[in-house]
Amino acid sequence: MKRAPVRIFLGTRKGTYVVEENAGNRRRWKVGPLSHPGSDVFHVVPDPRHPGTVYANVNSGFWGPMVLRSRNWGRTWSEVATPLLPRRKDRKPDFGEGTDSPSLPLTNLWHLEPGSPKEPRTLFLGVDPHALFRSDDEGQSWSPVGGINDHPTRSQWTPGFGGPCLHTILIDPDDARRMFVGLSAAGMFRTEDGGEHWTPVNRHVATPYLPQKFPEVGQCVHHVVADAGRRDLFYRQDHGGIYVSRDGMDSWVRIKKGLPDDFGFAVASPAASPGRAYFVPLNSRTRLTMSGGFQVMEWSEERRSWRPLMGPQTFPGDFGIHREGLACDSLDPPGIYAGTTTGQLFLSPDAGKSWQQVPYQFPGIHSVTVSSPRGS
Amino acid sequence: MALVRLDAWLGEFGAPRETEAQASDVEGLLMDLESRYPRLRYRLRDEAGAVRRFVRIFVDGRDILQSEGLRTPLGAHAVVDILHSIAGG
Secondary structure, three states, X not given: OOXXXXXXEEEEOOEEEEEEEXXXXXXXXXEOOOEOOOOEEEEEEEOOOOOOOEEEEEEEOOOEEXXXXXXXXXXXXXXXXXXXXXXXXXXXXXXXXXXXXXXXXXXXXXXXXXXXXXXXXXXXXXXXXXXXXXXXOOOOOOEEOHXXXXXXXXXXXXXXXXXXXXXXXXXXXXXXXXEEEEEEOEEEEEEOOOOOOOEEOOOOOOOOOOOOOOOOOOEOEEEEEEXXXXXXXXXXXEOOEEEEEOOOOOOOEEOOOOOOOOEOOOEEOOOOOOOEEEEOOEOOOOOOOOOXXXXXXXXXXXXXXXXXXXXXXXXXXXXXXXXEOEXXXXXXXXOEEEEOOOOOEEEEOOXXXXXXXXXXXXXXXXXXXXXXXXXX | OEEEEEOHHHHHHOOOXXXXXXXXXXXXXXXXXXXXXXXXXXXXXXXXXXXXXXXXXXXXXXXXXXXXXXXXXOOOOOEEEEEEOOOXX
16 A cells, blocks of 8 residues: 655755655655745644644744744744743742843754544644743643643743753653643653643663753753653653653663763654663763764664664764754654754665665755654 | 835735825824725734734834824824834744
8 A cells, every 4th residue: 555755844044945755765755845944843743643734943133933834734823822921920939031021932852743633633832931831722822821820830940952941742642631832941841631740750861061960950961752562661861861750750770881972962752662772871961972973873772782874974964953853753663753953854664774864955954854654 | 204114025915005095194094095905904904903923114214112102192294114023043
């Protein structure tokens, strides 16, 4: 049976691109025209509940942040509502602004997450400054999620280099009331009641930039993904190293052994191959790949070990990658897609056995997401 | 009536290149524009009401930052230019 084409969605420093598979084998690709020209696009995400629907978090340097939606795989876009931070008088903790300011403006839109299939019109949106919003009408209106935005530990949260952002949102596929969010630099938080109450879940994650070694909050989490096969298995790229949790984030174990450095930003895990996660370790000082070439490292939960997926000279050079820069499709074998901060798009159609570069020089890539049907 | 000349890029939010507006100061003029062209709301100003960092507004050729900001008064025949600033790269 013929399947729909794989589509790669790129959010870049200068707009949005859709790259579409040309011949059904994930080896030939067609790059579509630039959308949202000139704007920083932090995240472009297809909504798997509504094939063809795609959202883009567009952060215009001139006109501010806005959420755009496409109903035709990114060919045309229209603006939906942009969330607004609550007025100062309507909220409990201070967001860091001066006391005479009526409100702090929203700076950047980071991560948009489609809700559970059981809530087909629900979206979640993480923004800078640290806040989570929920929409139950496909982005026509947004409500702040007070349980996390007004969290008692908020005064201990600080901005990372990318600003004070909420950048990671995970929803339990079996229970939409169980969610996880990641904030820099505050750490990971979990709710079991749909967002009313949130518990910091950063046990055993180091903070080498703070006087306390293992505080409850303050971790600069960079990105976290869930394993597709085990509900309580998560992979975490933190400023303080690479970690795995096997107990629903109650605790974390650092898995540095075998890596020259476990700093980095990006992590992805393939739906068709549970028990595996991909990382792009970077030099913690330069924030660039090591050993003179791009490299994706595969973690195997079964073997509890690492292996490189590229030869040392597959893509020579020194590369950076952002937290949303690595993605997998849902096919078997999984495709792996990596977008760099200098605009290269590397991909493997066969779980890392072979690699190619899409022959197009993009602007610096913020995010890579992939839409693909299940099957082979 | 003030004559308002708008940045061509604002066309993507439904704004015309040129229009007229009745207001006594710049804030009133922006409120008038935002009400007639709703998609301009939050594009020229953020939700706190401040003019965005890289939006420039001139009244009779003078930057409102060198005048009274949003309180800059508009004469009966004022010419208001709303532009994006030189920034980016």
